[in-house]
Amino acid sequence: MTQLQQVKKAVAFINKKTKNFKPEIALITGSGLAGSVPPLEKKVVISYAAIPGFLQSTVPGHSGNLIFGTYKGRKLMIMQGRFHYYEGHPMKDLAVSVRTMFMLGVQKLIVSAAVGSLDMKLKPGSLCVLNDHINFMCNNPLIGNHDPAFGPMFFDLSEAYDKKMRKTALDACKKLKINAGEGVYLAATGPNFETPAEIRAFKKLGATVVGMSVVPEVLVARQCGILVLGLAWVSNMGCGIAKEPLSHAQTIRETKKIEGKFKDLLEAILPKL
Ligand code: HPA
Numbered sequence: 001m002t003q004l005q006q007v008k009k010a011v012a013f014i015n016k017k018t019k020n021f022k023p024e025i026a027l028i029t030g031s032g033l034a035g036s037v038p039p040l041e042k043k044v045v046i047s048y049a050a051i052p053g054f055l056q057s058t059v060p061g062h063s064g065n066l067i068f069g070t071y072k073g074r075k076l077m078i079m080q081g082r083f084h085y086y087e088g089h090p091m092k093d094l095a096v097s098v099r100t101m102f103m104l105g106v107q108k109l110i111v112s113a114a115v116g117s118l119d120m121k122l123k124p125g126s127l128c129v130l131n132d133h134i135n136f137m138c139n140n141p142l143i144g145n146h147d148p149a150f151g152p153m154f155f156d157l158s159e160a161y162d163k164k165m166r167k168t169a170l171d172a173c174k175k176l177k178i179n180a181g182e183g184v185y186l187a188a189t190g191p192n193f194e195t196p197a198e199i200r201a202f203k204k205l206g207a208t209v210v211g212m213s214v215v216p217e218v219l220v221a222r223q224c225g226i227l228v229l230g231l232a233w234v235s236n237m238g239c240g241i242a243k244e245p246l247s248h249a250q251t252i253r254e255t256k257k258i259e260g261k262f263k264d265l266l267e268a269i270l271p272k273l
Helices: 003-018 091-104 163-176 196-205 215-223 248-272
Strands: 025-029 041-047 065-071 074-080 108-117 127-135 180-187 209-211 227-237
Touching (some): 065 248, 127 163, 163 180, 163 248, 180 215, 180 227, 227 248
Parallel strands (some): 025 074
Antiparallel strands (some): 108 209, 127 227
């Protein structure tokens, strides 16, 4: 089966469940952030496991549900729990969920993630609104995975993260008194956290924050013309800057503290996007 056929199968199943609900904005929730979903009207929840052709999430802290519904008139699709390269999914398969969003009608995507910070102004609890990225995964979900139905093979990334949505998010952070800045996301494969030498090197390369996701999703979204807002919540300072050893338990603990802020931010920006 081609990926187009796989995506069409998932879309047909979802359309049946949602009675052809057409989401405009999608949100992917990162580690420990699944509880930030705003209250939705006309909510439909579909488990990933039920959707033919969809992948399964294997990481603690990532639930596996697609949620559809309306918030203040905006039609939303939420991916509660994402798929990571380090789980062993072939890179190409990471394109399925975002391509499904595209075929359902999504025009804007908010990606959220927990990250390590390399910037002393962005301490745990702060938000880095992404303005660019560095793909250090040295792999790409679009390699050997081209279908013109999902956009052109070659495409521009001079504004991978939409300027207008970035401003909307930063303005809302000011009002909500959330410490926020803009910066560059460096995607590492994981699953290990970085070494102190890697963090020093990444800082020299121009990274503001580091994480193990986001970039594959953003590449797939940009190819099919979906506008992206990247919201990276700092759960820790990068290895070697942080005083204590890093752990996934710490990521989840810190993001639990952020969940409420993130919900407030989403409720503030969704009607404006
Ligand atoms: N590195 C990579 N990914 C992460 C980190 C980190 O320090 N914190 C949360 N996700």
